Amino acid sequence: MRATVIHAPHDIRVQEVPDPTIQQPTDVVLRVLRACICGSDLWAYRGESPRQPGQRIGHEFLGIVEEAGHEVSGFAAGDLVVAPFVWSDGTCTYCADGLTTSCAQGGFWGSAGSDGGQGEAVRVPFADGTLVKLPAAAAADERLLTSLLALSDVLGTGHHAALGAGVKPGSTVAVVGDGAVGLCGVMAAKRLGAERIIALGRHSARTDIARAFGATDVVAERGEAALAAVRELTRGEGAHCVIEAVGTEQSMRTATGIVRDGGAIGYVGIPHGSGTGLDLDVMFDRNITLRGGVAPVRTYIPELLPDILDGTIDPSPVFDLTVGLDGVPGGYKAMDERTALKVLIKP
Amino acid sequence: MRATVIHAPHDIRVQEVPDPTIQQPTDVVLRVLRACICGSDLWAYRGESPRQPGQRIGHEFLGIVEEAGHEVSGFAAGDLVVAPFVWSDGTCTYCADGLTTSCAQGGFWGSAGSDGGQGEAVRVPFADGTLVKLPAAAAADERLLTSLLALSDVLGTGHHAALGAGVKPGSTVAVVGDGAVGLCGVMAAKRLGAERIIALGRHSARTDIARAFGATDVVAERGEAALAAVRELTRGEGAHCVIEAVGTEQSMRTATGIVRDGGAIGYVGIPHGSGTGLDLDVMFDRNITLRGGVAPVRTYIPELLPDILDGTIDPSPVFDLTVGLDGVPGGYKAMDERTALKVLIKP
Numbered sequence: 001m002r003a004t005v006i007h008a009p010h011d012i013r014v015q016e017v018p019d020p021t022i023q024q025p026t027d028v029v030l031r032v033l034r035a036c037i038c039g040s041d042l043w044a045y046r047g048e049s050p051r052q053p054g055q056r057i058g059h060e061f062l063g064i065v066e067e068a069g070h071e072v073s074g075f076a077a078g079d080l081v082v083a084p085f086v087w088s089d090g091t092c093t094y095c096a097d098g099l100t101t102s103c104a105q106g107g108f109w110g111s112a113g114s115d116g117g118q119g120e121a122v123r124v125p126f127a128d129g130t131l132v133k134l135p136a137a138a139a140a141d142e143r144l145l146t147s148l149l150a151l152s153d154v155l156g157t158g159h160h161a162a163l164g165a166g167v168k169p170g171s172t173v174a175v176v177g178d179g180a181v182g183l184c185g186v187m188a189a190k191r192l193g194a195e196r197i198i199a200l201g202r203h204s205a206r207t208d209i210a211r212a213f214g215a216t217d218v219v220a221e222r223g224e225a226a227l228a229a230v231r232e233l234t235r236g237e238g239a240h241c242v243i244e245a246v247g248t249e250q251s252m253r254t255a256t257g258i259v260r261d262g263g264a265i266g267y268v269g270i271p272h273g274s275g276t277g278l279d280l281d282v283m284f285d286r287n288i289t290l291r292g293g294v295a296p297v298r299t300y301i302p303e304l305l306p307d308i309l310d311g312t313i314d315p316s317p318v319f320d321l322t323v324g325l326d327g328v329p330g331g332y333k334a335m336d337e338r339t340a341l342k343v344l345i346k347p
Numbered sequence: 348m349r350a351t352v353i354h355a356p357h358d359i360r361v362q363e364v365p366d367p368t369i370q371q372p373t374d375v376v377l378r379v380l381r382a383c384i385c386g387s388d389l390w391a392y393r394g395e396s397p398r399q400p401g402q403r404i405g406h407e408f409l410g411i412v413e414e415a416g417h418e419v420s421g422f423a424a425g426d427l428v429v430a431p432f433v434w435s436d437g438t439c440t441y442c443a444d445g446l447t448t449s450c451a452q453g454g455f456w457g458s459a460g461s462d463g464g465q466g467e468a469v470r471v472p473f474a475d476g477t478l479v480k481l482p483a484a485a486a487a488d489e490r491l492l493t494s495l496l497a498l499s500d501v502l503g504t505g506h507h508a509a510l511g512a513g514v515k516p517g518s519t520v521a522v523v524g525d526g527a528v529g530l531c532g533v534m535a536a537k538r539l540g541a542e543r544i545i546a547l548g549r550h551s552a553r554t555d556i557a558r559a560f561g562a563t564d565v566v567a568e569r570g571e572a573a574l575a576a577v578r579e580l581t582r583g584e585g586a587h588c589v590i591e592a593v594g595t596e597q598s599m600r601t602a603t604g605i606v607r608d609g610g611a612i613g614y615v616g617i618p619h620g621s622g623t624g625l626d627l628d629v630m631f632d633r634n635i636t637l638r639g640g641v642a643p644v645r646t647y648i649p650e651l652l653p654d655i656l657d658g659t660i661d662p663s664p665v666f667d668l669t670v671g672l673d674g675v676p677g678g679y680k681a682m683d684e685r686t687a688l689k690v691l692i693k694p
Contacts, residue, residue, distance in 0.1 A: 093584070094608060099634060102608035164636075237440070261441060261449035264638075271627040278625060280618040287446060287640035289511075291611075293631040 002347075003119025004328050006057045009047030012329045017056070020115055020123035025071035028127035030081065033139065034149045035061040035117045035345040036319065037331050038085075039179045040270050045332050048272055058118025058345075059085040059109035060152035062134065062145070066121065074128045080139050081131040083117070083124060084298035085109060085153045090129020098299035103129075117152075118328055120347045132301045135309065143316050146344060147308050150184065150315035154342070155304055156297025157268050158184025158245070162192055164266025164292035165241035169193030174230050174238075174258050175215070177245030178206040180318040180342040181268060183213055185243040187313055190214025198230055198239060200254070206341060209317050230258040238263065244292070245269050252277030256288065264289035319344040349694075350466025351675050353404045356394030359676045364403070367462055367470035372418035375474035377428065380486065381496045382408040382464045383666065384678050384690040385432075386526045387617050392679050395619055405465025405692075406432040406456035407499035409481065409492070413468065421475045427486050428478040430464070430471060431645035432456060432500045437476020445646035447476075464499075465675055467694045479648045482656065490663050493691060494655050497531065497662035501689070502651055503644025504615050505531025505592070509539055511613025511639035512588035516540030521577050521585075521605050522562070524592030525553040527665040527689040528615060530560055532590040534660055537561025545577055545586060547601070553688060556664050577605040585610065591639070592616050599624030603635065611636035666691040 003017045020029050035058055043049035044057060051057070062082040065075050075081060088095050088103035095103050105126065110116035115123050124130055132151070138144045158181055167173055173189040175182050178201030189197050190213060199210035202220040210218060219229045231238055238260035244251055247269025255265045256279065267290060283290070307313045321340040323331045324347070331343035350364045367376050382405055390396035391404060398404070409429040412422050422428060435442050435450035442450050452473065457463035462470050471477055479498070485491045505528055514520055520536040522529050525548030536544050537560060546557035549567040557565060566576045578585055585607035591598055594616025602612045603626065614637060630637070654660045668687040670678045671694070678690035 093582070097609060099609040102633065235440070262444060262446040267631070271631050276623075276625065276627040278623065278627065280623040280625065283637075284614070284618050284640040286449065287643075289636065289638040290630075291636040291638065293634035296634075 001120040002325055004057050004116060004325070006044055006051050006055055007053045010045060012045060012057070012332050014325050014328055017119070020121050022067055022069045023123065024125060025069040026126050026128065027069045028065050028072055028075055028124040028131065029067045030063045030083070030122050030124050031066045032061045032063040032117065032120055032122060032347045034063070034145055035347060036149060037118070037328070037335055037343040037345070038153060039181065039335070041332070042336055043270065043272060045336060052112055055112055056110045056114065056116030056119065058116040060149060061117035061122060062149055062152065068127065072127045075131060075133065080134045080136050082134055082148055082151050082301065083122070083131055084156065084301065087125050087130040088298055089126045095129060098296055100296040100298040101294045118345055120325070130298065132298070132305065146316040146319055147314050149344070150318065151297070151301050151304060151308070153297060154180040154184045154318060155187070155315050156300040157181050157295040159188040159300050159304060160295030160297070161185045161243040161245060161266040161268040161292055162188040164264065164268070165243050166264040166266070166289070167192045167194050167241045170195045171241050172196040172234055172239045173241040173243065174198040174200065175243040175245065176200050176251050176255050177243070177269060178203060178210065179245060182243065182245035183209050183318050184315055185245050186210050186215050187213040187315060189241070189243065191307065191313055194241070198233055200226055212317065226254060227257040234260065237261070241266065247271050249273050249275040249277035256282060259288055261286040264291055267292035268295055318342045322346060348467040349672055351404050351463060351672070353391055353398050353402055354400045357392060359392065359404070359679050361672050361675055364466070367468050369414055369416045370470065371472060372416040373473050373475065374416045375412050375419055375422055375471040375478065376414045377410045377430070377469050377471050378413045379408045379410040379464065379467060379469060379694050381410070381492055382692040382694065383496060384465070384675070384682055384692070385500060386528065386682070388679070389683055390617065390619060392683060399459055402457060402459055403461065403463030403466065404457045405463040407496060408464035408469060409496055409499065415474065419474045422478060422480065427481045427483050429481055429495055429498050429648065430469070430478055431503065431648065434472050434477040435645060436473045442476060445643055447643040447645040448641045465692055467672070477645065479652065493666055494661050494663040496691070497665065498644070498648050498651060498655070500644060501527040501531045501665060502535070502662050503647040504528050504642040506535040506647050506651060507642030507644070508532045508590040508592060508613040508615040508639055509535040511611065511615070512590050513611040513613070513636070514539045514541050514588045517542045518588050519543040519581055519586045520588040520590065521545040521547065522590040522592065523547050523598050523602050524590070524616060525550060525557065526592060529590065529592035530556050530665050531662055532592050533557050533562050534560040534662060536588070536590065538654065538660060541588070545580055547573055559664065573601060574604040581607065584608070588613065594618050596620050596622040596624035603629060606635055608633040611638055614639035615642055665689045669693060
């Protein structure tokens, strides 16, 4: 089959690789219907997250079960399923707690030795603990399928950030990051009942989506001016809940600067760079909570799925460029250069 | 009157100062019955927290109202009251939310221009928002009075840490720090229903108190051995809830090392030193929450007071040395050298 392989920074290729097969009785082989490129894939693309030459890449996908190992009880050939961005056994104490990302038997698609999502097929370990079934009819609904793909990462990650930020009915929320996760954070905050949602961003294509997803205010300023603008919108105090969906020192500083005393930063941007952007003295004096991390999206899919199916939420607008497998390298380039927000792949 | 004054690091003196008077109609002048020395006073004593020469010091006290300004409605001469370690107006949005430590009109006893608690009397600004009335009969009960003094800081701070750590019925809690706040953290965790409480400490006089306050296990090891010991007590996973009551880089590292994935560190140790001890990559991968800060103890007094009055909890054992005003400099020395846990002052 053909799959996306990263050979070096900025060297993404689509090439022939061995077909996946059932290796463990708990495996499923899945034919990928839709995949996509994540903002976090760009850290590998840019060489900021090290990869071995020849590693697969891509961790967001949905598709059709082609073959199921004999210990798989929940899925059979022909099932339409979505995969979260890590697999997990579904049976350990962490999985029982919903913290599937800490499963000792879990792993990340595209880690050395595993398949990545940006290819024609994937071997899925611990299929019963990992996959979630989707209605078969969704396969024929182009927009719905795109929307469901967001369950694999960005929607659940945005939801995790909103929970981390403590969003509840009536909350005031500020969102740092205008990428797909930040936008899904806006959607998740709205879904959890936030009354006021302030999106920070200066690219109208993105802030328009933020508004469509529920943002009540957009702050286009940067740096100190952005902090002042958010404070002006919040009686000079800042937002009770801040979603940090970037992961840089600067974005964390911004988050700290716009959160109200006693509030919380829900952080889901993968930390990168040398500094954390956290000033513990300030956090201490102002009682700021930091809560978040890698999102256990598998746990959130059963809660979010019905809202997508009944049309309550539709995250599909975060995908603004569609490519076939051959177009994946160009898709990386487009996201790296910010000419695309998020690239949908139809293998 | 006489009060404690800090002139320079290690230069604490008890000397004549002007008698406090009503300056604002919302003031109260309070005659101090009991005060004490806080572990955090030692940062000033050691020169690690800068002070202007001649500043007052001491932020934990209770006493009798001597005179009340004409806008004070809740207190009259003769009332027995306890003061939290910051004053607050009781009327702003932060006070309404219970975050009295963020009150814009609030302040810290002993800050430049204000009275400190380690003296014969104190001018209390915003008395209605700050003080809490105690039963008059308590003044005649030596042990009860000592126990009630813990409401001014250490008990409420331990409670804040326990809340930050997310302690609830059945929780497993580990406590870093064997000072009065750490010990009160043990007590607060027990009070909130923790099932297992692991106290880290190697001084039996302190760990004995920890056990009396509810600790089920004591870990005397240090460094890596301490982490291993806590993990061994927690199925290899760590504690869901960790109370950090020291504030050093090393203590935060320990806290991070013993918290379970998905757990929370409730931190109340005032950060000091050059590093935070926080590794954001680790916190991200393991979904560790950091929640805490300066404790709004005023908010907690009404909840904790009844439990002291009815004997459910008795934090008085954290006071292990009693001095008069003349003995205050020696009390600092004893705490600095760790020959005393916490010094009670009878002015």
